[in-house]
Amino acid sequence: MSKDDMPPAVPAVIRTIAMPADTNPAGDIFGGWLMAQMDLAAGNAAARRARGRCATIAVDGMVFHRPVAVGDEVSIFARIDSVGRTSMKIHVEAFRRSRHEEVSMRVTQATFTFVAIDEEGKKRPIVDYK
Template sequence: MNVARHSPLIRMIAMPADANPAGDIFGGWLMAHMDLAAASLATRRARNRVVTAAVEAMSFLLPVSVGDEVSFYGEVISTGRTSMKVHVEAWRRRREDEEEFKVTEATFTLVAMGTDRRPAPLPEG
């Protein structure tokens, strides 16, 4: 994914409550925000409610510290009849710097849901 071509789906500031005693942000905090970013994009594509069905493995490349701005970028990489795969990358920027660094990435599988809370077909396009 070329980050320069995309706007972030969401952007967050890592806060002290999100960190361990050493000041490093919990991996679960990153994963939760990545899931939120994936669902935001998938909801627009499905034009309906979506649920997360699976997440492929995550590797943490760099730590995120309290005060870092974390941007979450994503794109739909494939679609099926009721589901889609959304690839999400998390990039951090130190408060005083302009340069961003990728900290992790994962592919989320999300399923479109109908009003009956059962899988629903994705709309065309």
């Protein structure tokens, strides 16, 4: 396993267990379920950085490296790559770990773009809190 397949040395934003209800017809975990978990993690990072409501506007470069099995622990990591006036790009990686093993492997990654929005759903500036 290469260094790039290792989980980041920071806490996961989301950690969950893949369940039978999350499978596709082939018996693997449905890619849409995994993408939803990644969107939740990215949304959490976006809302914290923007100090408020945000919406997903794009997902780029979604790559599935290997399948996730029922019972696997899935850990999602999110890193803010850039922040503009109203939007931000967040790199998200998902890793799986068999419940009986210690080794985690990257299963997918993508870049999510979020826009900060106000109570009416309109774009708003992202507060710089430095």
